[in-house]
Amino acid sequence: MAKAITSRSEDYSQWYIDIVKRAGLADNSAVRGCMVIKPYGFAIWEKMRDQIDLMFKETGHVNAYFPLFIPKSFLSREAEHVEGFAKECAVVTHHRLMNDPNGGGVVVDPSAKLEEELIVRPTSETIIWHTYKDWINSYRDLPLLINQWANVVRWEMRTRLFLRTAEFLWQEGHTAHATREEAVAEAELMQKVYADFAEQYMAMPVVKGTKTPNERFAGAEETYTIEALMGDGKALQAGTSHFLGQNFAKAFDVKFLNENNVEEYVWATSWGVSTRLLGGLIMTHSDDDGLVLPPKLAPTQVMIVPIPKPAVEIDEAAGIIMKALKAKGISVDYDTDPKKRPGFKFAEHELKGIPVRIGIGKRDLAKGTVEIARRDTKEKTFQPMEGVAEYIEQLLEDIQNNLFDRAVQYRADHTTSVDNFDDFKEVIESKGGFVSAHWDGTDETEKKIKELTKATIRCIPLNAEEEEGACILTGKPSKRRVLFAKAY
């Protein structure tokens, strides 16, 4: 194993790949664009998933599961939707293999051609709304608040571990409502749920906003987004929530009778976050020594390392500490591997982002203390054995808060307001980050700016104040600033 990972300043992209691989999060697989999520990476995903799932249930949603395959014809029911996804779909055309009569292994059996091809879901609006038609008849059937945890496939041209893979894991919520207002409220609520999760658990600050028509989800009337800023100054769309209007209800003929016995189309939302969040987590906190995990999402929050190796007194002290930590609901492990040396273990656990390390050596024990090292700042202190669990409980909270504060500060330092196009280009090209600027509200201007600078409008922030201004490109009047950035 090489001793160091590529430094962030040297090659950010390679640094990211090094972290993912060396920390044991994921690997490339035999299938192009598809990754193997390794146990440690999956453990983090499980922590995230469990928490998000809890938050969904607290807001009244239930889980269900819909098929992986979607009849091809479903995709063409909603015109914009097919436009948005058709180019990147995997298609199942046959259902059987046979031995090659020429001895070349197995080949597709031409007689097993499907009557109608099946699409491997890139997202499930169509199959779900086809199903909802049967489930919804009356206003009493509404709202329908359903989520599913699933894998989806989008045949991307270029992939990156976690950030963009051909197959990825996600959740997709699909809700049906009696009124426009209620559906809009739902879409906004889920954006808030995502933002709360990102900030309180991932310690990743996000900007809540709406997408421009150009960046909107295919088939949506409004897309609410949470946008995070990564360590290289690029933005990451971390989660989206869509108000779908009546588009899917009309495409799949989903109507209900209201209280006045009048037939109406249903109003819809859909919303999702994916394993991409793991990429965001990595790029928000990690450093040149490896992964840095916020305590709330760390599979192991505390690692105890015996120095230099396990021994009776050390094992005893470790046992006492572990018991006290576990009683507080803190996950802790004791690294008893006799073959590996302390220095190796320190580096290894730092690489894996374990928030707190406790070093116990005989020298310390004689003084009744242990060494405590925090991952986020690399600071080490000596603490008395007495009350060490309370100290660590507080320390984990401090680390969680410090990571968030640090990320907020970074974002503040990398958010720039500009009022003319020269400054805009300069900031996008050199400093990066979010650029707050006026825009005339047109598709053409947005596309032109993207062409010229590669920056896109990440969102129209929810909290944007009304402010008279002039579009940085065209000089036309604008009522508020929007956030631009280069994005993943």
Next chain:
RNA sequence: CGGGAUGUAGCUCAGUCCGGUUAGAGUGCACGUCUGGGGGGCGUGAGGCCGAUGGUUCGAAUCCAUUCAUCCCGACCA
């Protein structure tokens, strides 16, 4: 789909230009040993149809052709 590159040990790569016994290194792995407060030292060992196919040649990892795959940079995207 355009542009660029690479396929040799589990991993990272040298060797290829200029063909010549038995294909190398580092790291990882196994065993032994001395160690032990920030990625240890020494010793021994296992591990390869040099991406695939076909050619040229007395002889191919090396030259030629074809092919497959992967990676990077673009356009597309959560």
